[in-house]
Amino acid sequence: MNSTEERPPVHPPLLRALHWINAFAVIVMILSGWRIYNASPFFGFEFPAGFTLGGWLAGALAWHFAAMWLLAINLLAYVLYGVLTGHFRRRFLPLWPGIVWRDLRLALTGRAEHRPGNYNAAQRAAYVFALAAIVVAILSGLAIWKPVQLQELTAIMGGFEVARRVHFFAMAGLTLFLIAHVALALGVKGVLKPMATGKLEREE
Numbered sequence: 617m618n619s620t621e622e623r624p625p626v627h628p629p630l631l632r633a634l635h636w637i638n639a640f641a642v643i644v645m646i647l648s649g650w651r652i653y654n655a656s657p658f659f660g661f662e663f664p665a666g667f668t669l670g671g672w673l674a675g676a677l678a679w680h681f682a683a684m685w686l687l688a689i690n691l692l693a694y695v696l697y698g699v700l701t702g703h704f705r706r707r708f709l710p711l712w713p714g715i716v717w718r719d720l721r722l723a724l725t726g727r728a729e730h731r732p733g734n735y736n737a738a739q740r741a742a743y744v745f746a747l748a749a750i751v752v753a754i755l756s757g758l759a760i761w762k763p764v765q766l767q768e769l770t771a772i773m774g775g776f777e778v779a780r781r782v783h784f785f786a787m788a789g790l791t792l793f794l795i796a797h798v799a800l801a802l803g804v805k806g807v808l809k810p811m812a813t814g815k816l817e818r819e820e
């Protein structure tokens with residue numbers, strides 16, 4: 617029997633769908649967020665208009681709020697999937713600082729071991745970091761969206777102005793993750809196809 621017909625997908629269809637919806641929503645959030653930031657920048661720079669989404673403030677807000685629901689619902693579904701199926705335990709653990717540091721050094725010197733769907737500890741830490749950054753972005757976003765109705769949340773964040781900056785740095789962390797993640801997904805042979813189709817590079 618052909619081994620390719622028997623082998624379960626490296627990434628199950630539901631996981632792939634959740635991953636790509638998440639990626640789409642995060643990218644829309646970031647690009648529309650840059651346009652919203654440009655309307656009232658609090659650091660000494662603006663994002664180049666060509667890299668923003670929405671055209672103007674109201675358009676960007678419409679994109680941001682639409683993608684927000686997609687992101688939040690999809691993240692909830694992903695977390696339920698990850699916990700209930702044991703996916704998080706199998707793929708993201710163990711995650712001790714010692715092994716993350718060891719694998720990070722191996723990755724930086726081009727010696728990290730990598731098999732699709734079998735993440736090294738540096739990769740596991742990066743994924744957990746990205747998921748945590750999304751949660752912080754959602755919470756700080758809620759705090760600046762509804763500072764009156766959700767005043768306790770805004771207060772926990774340190775007030776409206778601090779929450780805005782927390783939101784900005786969550787975005788910055790996610791953007792850095794995304795740049796490294798996409799570079800590695802494109803640069804490391806054989807990892808992109810399993811996340812696109814579920815199959816290994818050599819399979820048809």
Ligand code: HEM
Pocket residue numbers: 631635638639640642643707731732733734735743744746747790794797798801802807808809810811
């Ligand atoms: C901000 C958007 C993104 C986030 C937050 C994100 C996050 C993640 C996470 C958490 C995983 C692990 C999935 C799991 O097993 O549960 C993953 C895997 C993966 N992602 Fe993304 N991702 C994003 C965008 C992208 C993009 C744009 C690409 C394509 C260029 C991509 C390619 C991949 C690939 C190929 C894997 C599997 C890696 C492997 O098997 O070693 N991701 N991503």
